[in-house]
Amino acid sequence: MLKAICDFFKSLFIEYNIPLWLYNLIYITIIALIIIGFVLLTVLFLTWLERKLSARFQSRLGPMRVAWPRNLHGWAQPIADAMKLLIKEDIISKSADRWVFTLAPLVVFVPAYLVYLAIPFAKGWIVKDLNIGILYIIAISSLGVIGIIMAGWGSNNKYSLLSALRSAAQMVSYEVPLILSVIVVVMLTGSLSMVKIVEAQKNLWFVFSFPVGPLAFLIYLTSATAEVNRIPFDLPEAEQELVAGFHIEYSGMKFAFFFLAEYANLFAVSAICATLFLGGWQGPILPPLVWFLLKSYLIVLILMWLRWTLPRVRVDQLMNLAWKVLLPLALINIALTGIVMMV
C-alpha cells in the first residue's frame, strides 16, 4: 500500500512537471522524520522504563506524580525531563575547544540514528534493504566513538579525557568479538542483508541452533553491553570514578543529545540482537511488528536488569575479557560453524 501511495505522488509530480529531485527530497525527509519520531518516542519510553524498572529493583516506586490522571505511574516524566533539558542554559566552558565541543553531541547522535535505516521492523518495513545491511550497521555504529573522543578532548577536562580514552579503547576492543559473533549468523544465512537474515530464521531462530547459535548470542550480548557503555561495562561513565565521564561539561540540549544517543543505541543493539538471533519479526498469531518490539524489549529488559544488579568491572579486567576470553571464543565459534555447515 505504501508503494501505491508513493507511486501516486510520483505520478502527480511527473504530470505537473515538477522536477523529480524535489519528490525525492520530500520522500527522504518524510522517511527521516518518521524514523526520528520513532527514535525519540523509543528513547522517551526507554527512559521511563529504565526509571520504573530500576525503582522496582530497588524497592522504590519511581516517578508516580508526573501523569495525568494522577496515578498512571508517572508516564509523563520523560516529557517533563525533555522540557527541562530544552530550556536549560547551554554552557560552554571558557577553555573548551568550541567547535569540537559543539559538534561532538551530533557526531555521537547521528550514527546512532542512522543505524535505524537498516533495521527491519516487519516484513517490508525497512527503509532500505541493503544487501550489506549488517555490515552497514556495524560500520556506522562504530563512528560514534569519534564523537566521544571529540567530547572528551573538546571539554578540556581531565575526567572527560580519561573517560574518552577509556571509551575509545573499550569500543574498539569490543567491536572485534561483536563482529566475529555476527559473522556466525552471516555464515549460517549466507547473506549480509538484514531481511534475508530474518527470513533464514523461519524455522529455527539462530539463538536455538546448537551449538554455535547460543554462544554467538552470548558473545554478542556481552559485547553489545560494552558497546552501549552499560553496567557492568560502563567505565566511560563510571560516576564514582570519573564523576560523569565524557559528558561532564555538557548541559542542556547538548547533554540531551548524548542522552538520546545512549538510549537510541540501547534500543538499536537490542533490535539488532532480536533480528540476528531471535528471528526478528517472525512469530505466530501476533502481527510481525509486535513480535519485533517484544523481542527487542526483551533484550532491553535483560540489559536493564544487568545494569541495576551488577557492579562494574575494572578497566584492565574489561580488556582481558574482550581479548582473552571473548575473542578466542568467537574465533572457535566461527570454526565450529564452518564444521557444522560442512557436516
Add this chain to the structure above:
Amino acid sequence: MIKTEEFFVNMGPQHPSTHGVLRLLLELDGEVIVGCTPHIGYLHRGIEKIAEMRSYTQFIPFTDRLDYLASMNNNLAYVQAVEKLMGIDLPKRVKYIRVIMAELNRIASHLVFWGCYAQDLGAVTPFLYAFREREKIIDLFEMTCGARLTYNYLRIGGVSRDLPEGFKDKVLDFLKYFKPRLVEYDNLITNNEIFIKRTKGIGILSKEDALALGVSGPNLRASGVRWDLRRGIPYANYEEFEFDIPTGSQGDCFDRYYVRVEEMRQSVRILEQAINSLPEGEFKAKVPKVIKPPEGEVYSAAENPRGELGFYIISDGSSNPYRLKVRAPSFINLQVLPKLLVGFKVADVIAVVGSIDLVMGEVDR
C-alpha cells in the same frame, strides 16, 4: 621514544565517592597511580576546643557529630571516659541498654558501609537495600530518643530516658527480619564474581603495617589481627556476651569488606542475647546535678564501627574539661591510604578508599 609525564587528578573535595570532603591529589601515569596525597580539614569545626568551653554534659551532643553514622557509639565512648574519671558505678540495666544501642548502631553503620561500598563499585541497587534496613534501626532509635541521626541519648551515669514500651518486641522483629537479609547480601554482592575480582588482592595492608600505623577496628582485623576492644578491654558489659571476632587473612579490600559483613552477624548475636536478658531496674545511676570530676586525667576507648574511638580528658576539677582529645579511628586509618594506593589503577582508588570506610566528620573534628 615519546616523552610522557605524570598527570595530576584532584579527587574531591566534591567528588561523589570520597564520602564527604576528602580531597585526594592523585599522581597518575596513564591509569596507574604513582602517588597520592590526602588533604583534609574541610570539615574542621574545632570540636576539641569547644569541649573546653562546655560542661561535661553539654559536650555529649558534640560527640554525635564526630562519626555521624555511629552517634550512639560516640556517646558511649565519651560518657564512659567521664564515668571512669568520676568512678561511677552503673546499674545493670544501663549497661544492657548501652550495649543494645551500640550494637544496633554498629549494624546501621556497617549497613551504610555495605551499601556505599557496593555503590562505589558500580552496583547502585544494594545501597537502597541497605538504607531500607537502616531505616528500621533508625525508627527504633527515634522511638527511644526522638532523634534519627544525632541521638544524644546517653548521659553520664545512664541514659536520658528509659526504653519505650514495646521496644523489646520491635528489636526482636527487626532481628528476625534482618537475619535472612544478610544471606541475601552475600548472594547479591559477596559472592558476585565481578565484586570479588574488583576487591581481592587490591589495597593489601599487611599485619605489620597495620600495627605500625595504628590502624584499628575492622581494618585491623581484616589484616589478621584478632583485636577487638569489646574483648580486649571489655567495657559496658560485653564480657557477658558470646560473640566471635571475625578476622581476615589477606588484608585486602575484600577482607575489609567481609569482616564488616561478619560483624553485622556478630552484632545480631549480641543483640539477641542482650535483648532477651535485659534486666529491670534504674536507667540512671546516682550522679550529682553538676558534673565535676576530680582533678586528674583519663583515657578511655570504645570499639566503634570504624575502630578505636578514644577520649583523653584532663580535668582540673571544674565543670568543664581542661583539655579533651579525641582519638578518632578514621583519622588514623586514613594515613594508610597513600601506602595502599600506589601501583593500583584509578578505579581501585574508589575500591580502596571505600573499604577503609572513612567518615570525614571524625577525621576533621
